[in-house]
Amino acid sequence: MGVKSKIKQWANRQVAVMDRVEEVMAGVVLTRGIMTSPKDTGDLSNNGRVEMKDGHRTVKFGDEAVPYARIQELGGVTGRNYATTIVGQHYLKKSGDSVKKENPKKYVDMSL
Amino acid sequence: MITLSFLKLLEDNGFGTIDTDLFYQKLTLDKIGIYIADIGDPVARGSRDTQSFELLTRGTTDISGKYKLEQIRKFLIANYANICELPEMSIKVDGQSVTIPEYTNVEIAKPSTITNVGLDANKRVIFSLTGTIIYKEK
Numbered sequence: 001m002g003v004k005s006k007i008k009q010w011a012n013r014q015v016a017v018m019d020r021v022e023e024v025m026a027g028v029v030l031t032r033g034i035m036t037s038p039k040d041t042g043d044l045s046n047n048g049r050v051e052m053k054d055g056h057r058t059v060k061f062g063d064e065a066v067p068y069a070r071i072q073e074l075g076g077v078t079g080r081n082y083a084t085t086i087v088g089q090h091y092l093k094k095s096g097d098s099v100k101k102e103n104p105k106k107y108v109d110m111s112l
Numbered sequence: 113m114i115t116l117s118f119l120k121l122l123e124d125n126g127f128g129t130i131d132t133d134l135f136y137q138k139l140t141l142d143k144i145g146i147y148i149a150d151i152g153d154p155v156a157r158g159s160r161d162t163q164s165f166e167l168l169t170r171g172t173t174d175i176s177g178k179y180k181l182e183q184i185r186k187f188l189i190a191n192y193a194n195i196c197e198l199p200e201m202s203i204k205v206d207g208q209s210v211t212i213p214e215y216t217n218v219e220i221a222k223p224s225t226i227t228n229v230g231l232d233a234n235k236r237v238i239f240s241l242t243g244t245i246i247y248k249e250k
Contacts, residue, residue: 023152032238111155
């Protein structure tokens with residue numbers, strides 16, 4: 001008499017849960033990034049999105065339409081003769097860090 | 113639309129006014145108030161659906177935003193089992209009339225603790241609370 005294993009179903013269920021956890025966490029990083037990003041024209045905060053990359057989700061701000069997303073995040077010099085200094089706001093880092101410091105169980109609960 | 117219905121519940125319980133200091137999905141606004149955002153898509157859970165949400169506040173002072181979220185959290189913990197139905201209603205959002213369907217078998221799962229997200233570009237503290245609503249659309 002053989003033993004019926006349900007390990008495959010269990011593993012598939014865990015993969016689905018972790019995928020949902022990743023979706024929820026990326027969504028929270030995005031909403032917090034939008035809230036903390038600098039707002040002048042609103043283009044930068046409207047530009048935030050979640051993208052799939054190599055099977056995982058990535059929160060991104062900036063593209064050809066909003067090339068200044070990086071300098072607003074990290075800071076740097078810009079303009080003629082690099083005369084303008086922009087202080088980095090770290091809006092994306094702040095939102096990512098705030099999610100990282102929370103209990104991961106919270107996101108597992110939200111995924112169910 | 114369940115989160116809009118939920119926002120209306122907050123309005124009805126004195127936590128603010130929609131489009132004045134309660135904002136539905138409009139995270140890009142730079143105003144003082146409470147913002148709600150859907151987190152991910154609704155997921156089926158048996159005969160009901162679940163929708164995760166995040167409430168974010170930007171207060172006039174460092175503590176006012178957190179205080180408001182704490183009041184909402186207390187309200188949700190005290191009433192999570194009492195809010196069984198969210199009625200159909202018509203409200204105005206951005207000057208347009210929106211009809212929200214009726215939701216039954218509503219359960220608002222215990223909300224998270226309050227997280228300090230950090231300062232926005234105008235040095236105002238952003239606080240966050242997350243939660244999940246389990247519901248059935250009638």
